[in-house]
Amino acid sequence: MAWNPELYGKFQKERFAPFEDLSGLVEIREGIDVVDLGCGTGELTRRLSDMLPRSRVLGIDSSPEMLGKAAPRVRPGLDFELLPVQDLGGEWDLVFSNAALQWVPDHPRLVPRLISLLKPGGQIAVQVPSNHVHITQLLAGETAGEEPFRSALGGWVRQPSVLTITEYAELLYENGCTGITVFEKVFPHALDDARAVLEWLSGTVLLSYFSRLQPPLDEAFRDALMEKLEKLYPEGPVFYPFRRIFFSGFRAGRPD
Numbered sequence: 023m024a025w026n027p028e029l030y031g032k033f034q035k036e037r038f039a040p041f042e043d044l045s046g047l048v049e050i051r052e053g054i055d056v057v058d059l060g061c062g063t064g065e066l067t068r069r070l071s072d073m074l075p076r077s078r079v080l081g082i083d084s085s086p087e088m089l090g091k092a093a094p095r096v097r098p099g100l101d102f103e104l105l106p107v108q109d110l111g112g113e114w115d116l117v118f119s120n121a122a123l124q125w126v127p128d129h130p131r132l133v134p135r136l137i138s139l140l141k142p143g144g145q146i147a148v149q150v151p152s153n154h155v156h157i158t159q160l161l162a163g164e165t166a167g168e169e170p171f172r173s174a175l176g177g178w179v180r181q182p183s184v185l186t187i188t189e190y191a192e193l194l195y196e197n198g199c200t201g202i203t204v205f206e207k208v209f210p211h212a213l214d215d216a217r218a219v220l221e222w223l224s225g226t227v228l229l230s231y232f233s234r235l236q237p238p239l240d241e242a243f244r245d246a247l248m249e250k251l252e253k254l255y256p257e258g259p260v261f262y263p264f265r266r267i268f269f270s271g272f273r274a275g276r277p278d
């Protein structure tokens with residue numbers, strides 16, 4: 023799936039706000055081994071690295087396009103690697119991820135595996151969007167179920183991998199974490215109009231449809247969804263409440 027760093031960066035202010043909440047959960051320690059899963063352009067990985075003096079921070083991502091933007095940010099103690107989350111090994115003091123794990127399937131297996139990569143006392147801190155129940159995303163799924171898209175997609179519709187806050191809390195507890203924090207937060211955005219909503223969606227969730235549709239069907243999909251969004255939001259500004267889940271916990275063995 024080809025990411026577009028420019029399109030993703032268009033709503034930078036709105037997308038960076040959750041990072042502040044997530045980094046607020048991170049226990050500040052010095053000289054630790056940190057991995058940022060799905061680091062994207064590395065801008066926030068660098069901010070994370072600024073918070074953790076003398077630490078070794080590695081950003082990993084499966085997108086060469088996004089990592090291309092991260093490359094100039096490399097410095098002592100901050101590195102990036104083309105690596106899918108599923109292939110991560112090693113031992114970490116902090117496993118961090120902002121707005122990326124929603125792209126990785128099977129969280130009931132993924133989260134325990136990530137916890138197993140923590141050193142004793144290590145922390146996992148994750149933010150995932152939980153906006154898949156929003157009307158705009160349901161309309162994207164509805165469009166995918168209509169012809170000619172349904173046949174072109176072979177009936178494929180994007181299925182959310184994100185769990186509920188209770189399920190994340192249970193996963194952390196069942197896998198031996200202490201100091202568990204889990205919450206869901208609504209970020210209230212005001213977008214200019216229906217087209218701005220489409221642009222927001224095009225930078226993320228719609229990519230999985232576009233990558234499966236040959237031109238000109240990808241454009242036709244965008245137009246069909248735009249028609250629905252214009253009916254839903256005939257005039258701007260559009261209130262676009264965006265839900266996100268935050269979870270954090272520590273592996274047993276924390277020094278007192």
Ligand SMILES: C[S@@+](CC[C@H](N)C(=O)[O-])C[C@H]1O[C@@H](n2cnc3c(N)ncnc32)[C@H](O)[C@@H]1O
Pocket residue numbers: 025059060061062063066082083084085088105106107108119120121122123125126226
């Ligand atoms: C929405 S961006 C978030 C980027 C960054 N963490 C931020 O907050 O700005 C999601 C990133 O996850 C990456 N990604 C998606 N699936 C991945 C996977 N299986 N392994 C590694 N990275 C993945 C994408 O390439 C993309 O750069």
